[in-house]
Amino acid sequence: MDSATLDALPGFRRRFRVTPSESQVIAVVEDDYHCMAVTLRHDGTRVTDVESVMERVPWTTCPGAPAVLAATFTGVALADVAARGEKKANCTHLHDLAVLAAAHAADDEPILYDIVACDPVDGLAVAEIRRDGALLLRLKHRQHVMEAPAAISGLSLLKLRPWIDSLEDPQREAARLLQWGAILANGRLIPMERQSTATKVPPNCFTFQPDNAVHARRVGQVIDFSGASPTPLDHFDGHAFHPR
Numbered sequence: 001m002d003s004a005t006l007d008a009l010p011g012f013r014r015r016f017r018v019t020p021s022e023s024q025v026i027a028v029v030e031d032d033y034h035c036m037a038v039t040l041r042h043d044g045t046r047v048t049d050v051e052s053v054m055e056r057v058p059w060t061t062c063p064g065a066p067a068v069l070a071a072t073f074t075g076v077a078l079a080d081v082a083a084r085g086e087k088k089a090n091c092t093h094l095h096d097l098a099v100l101a102a103a104h105a106a107d108d109e110p111i112l113y114d115i116v117a118c119d120p121v122d123g124l125a126v127a128e129i130r131r132d133g134a135l136l137l138r139l140k141h142r143q144h145v146m147e148a149p150a151a152i153s154g155l156s157l158l159k160l161r162p163w164i165d166s167l168e169d170p171q172r173e174a175a176r177l178l179q180w181g182a183i184l185a186n187g188r189l190i191p192m193e194r195q196s197t198a199t200k201v202p203p204n205c206f207t208f209q210p211d212n213a214v215h216a217r218r219v220g221q222v223i224d225f226s227g228a229s230p231t232p233l234d235h236f237d238g239h240a241f242h243p244r
Contacts, residue, residue, distance in 0.1 A: 001126055003116075003135060011118035012127075012185035013225035015232035016177065018100055019110045019239065025101035026239060029093060030232035031115075031184065032222055033058050037236070038069070038097035042105055047073050047081065052094050055241050056223075059198060061216040065091035065206040069098060078102045092205045096180070103173065110238060115178060117185035127185065129178040136174040139182055157182055192218070 014031035023044075028037035035056035041049040050073050052066035072086050072095075081102035087095045104111065117127035124147070128138040140148040144157040152163050157179065164175045187195060195201075198216035201208045207216050225232055235244040 003128065003130075006116050006118055006126055006128060009118040009121065010224075010226040011116065012181065012188055013232055014115040014117075014181045014184070016097075016100065016113040017110060017233055017236065017238060018104045018107070018112075020104055020107040025105050025107075027097040027101040027104075028233060028236055029097060030056075030236070031181075032224065033184070033187065033220065034093050035233075035241075036091075036093060036097070037241070038094055038101055040073070040098055040101040040105070042078055042102075044105075045077060047076050047078065047102070050074055050098060053241070054091075054094075056220055058218060058220045059207045059216045060219050061198075061207045061212045062091060064212070065094055068206060069094045073098050073102075078105050088204055089209065090206055092180075096177070100173075100177075113174070113177060114232075115181035117182050119185075119188060125182070125185070127178060127182040129174045129181070131170065131174065137171060137178055139178060141182070144186075192222075 012032055014029065016027065016029050019026045024039055024041045026037060026039050037053045039051040040047055050070040052069055054062055054066065057063070068090050072084060072090055073081060076084050082099050112132050114130045115127065118125065123142050124140060125142070126138065126140050129136050138148065139146065141157050146152045146155045146157060152160060155163070160175070160179050164172055164179065167175055196218040198208055198213035201213070203209050206212060223230065230244060235242045
């Protein structure tokens, strides 16, 4: 299956845009369930401020997460952001954006990551990630059991951390983003009524922490980006969201 065939199939779409400039980086993501941005300001060495925008979220409790993100990363050295931890206390998507922003704080040009994950065809799910249109990595799995690449055949999609850590950048960054995207794609296969009770989900993020989960209610628009339009982040110019 080539990329053009994959693009024509129904499935999950996720796009990241990272826009660096002097003293700040804006990282933004949109997919079927989420649309949010992080502006990470820095002095060249440390994070001086973190601002988040959550334009589209799946839970009523999600808007409480930006304050936790700011507390997690403000004052942290850029080089230490990825190792800062506390991901489960944060919105995992905002946390990923902050890590991505810090990794590209010294870049001169914006970058664009696209993740395309098709719904399973005869049980086989294929997902790939492209950077600025160029294919970096493709994964294949059946019910989360990997078939490709060969190096991870037989492993669980959920347990790829040692392999990802063995890679060199930019493959390592791409593999981390693609693994998470492929996991999120599974949400398309689960009826909404089965994924709308926060207290039944393990405490893997801000909303699913026990104190928050009891108050969480499912909200937000789900967008299927499989068709020709809209496309993820078509209403974001690199600095701000505009009406879609």
